[in-house]
Amino acid sequence: MKILSPRVLRALERFNSTYPWDHNAHYHRWILRQLPRRFHRALDVGSGSGDLARLLAERADAVKAVDSDPVITAQAQKLTPTAFPVTFTVADAIADFPAGPYDVITCVATIHHLPFAQALARFHRHLAPGGTLVIVGLSRAQTPSDHLLGAVAIPANAAMGWLKNKGRPSLRPVSMTAPTRSADMTFNDIVREARGVLPGARLRRRLFWRYTLVWNQP
Structure with missing residues (x-):
């Protein structure tokens, strides 16, 4: 099911390149x-x-931050004041998972790069009792609801880009320079697998081609 023609999609890509904004950072608050x-x-x-x-780090006593990309990790280290209780590490999130327990685990626009169920199992294992897991992820559009939400996001995405850049062309922020890839799993597949590993997980489709997952360790 195609909502827009390739010509329109190319025009939108050019607009987004001129007025870029970080869709992931939109969900940080x-x-x-x-x-x-x-x-x-x-x-x-x-x-x-x-x-x-x-x-x-504004709420935690200690934050461990891991990423597989050494270039973006080096940039993160430079951008972080030394007083902040954050440790940045270049690591594979599965093979080199940093041992917990953690009171909070977050994962934004990353889990589609990983073996999904295996990653969730790692999060489950290393989350402290009463701890909170929050994921913002990407899914592959499949259902009419997926495509409709994607269509609604298109004008909203353009408006956000214009407003966040105050109508002036801008360079891409550092946060948008990390490697990207498309999602393979559909939202329905994600829900089914997630609830098999994390009973009671709360998942929702979101605007700007994202979904969210929240789970609390009993």
Whole structure:
């Protein structure tokens, strides 16, 4: 099911390149609303330029941030004041998963790069009792609802790009320079697999081609 022609999609890509904005950072404040006001240890998986890790550090005693890309991790380290309790590490989120337990685990636009069920099992294992897992992910559009939400996001995306850049062409922010890939799993597949590993997980489709997952360790 195609909503827009290739010509229109190319025009939108040119617009987004001229007025870029970080769709993932758009959800950072929402993520913080799912978390306690203070917590001891946090882990941010796929930390990129460190924007979310720095926000977590305002509430946490210690934050560990891991990413497989050494270039973006080095940039994150440079952007982070030395007083912040954040440790950035280049690591594979599965093979080199940093041992917990963590009171908070976050994962934004990263889990579609990983073996999904295996990653969730790692999060489950290393989340402390009473801890909170928050994921913002990407899924492959399949159902009419998926395509309709994607169509609604297109004018909203353009409006956000214009407003965030105050109508002036801008360079891409550092947070948008990390490698990307398309999602393979549909939202329905994600829900089914997630609830098999994390009973009671709360999942929702979101605007701007994202979904969210929140789970609390009993």
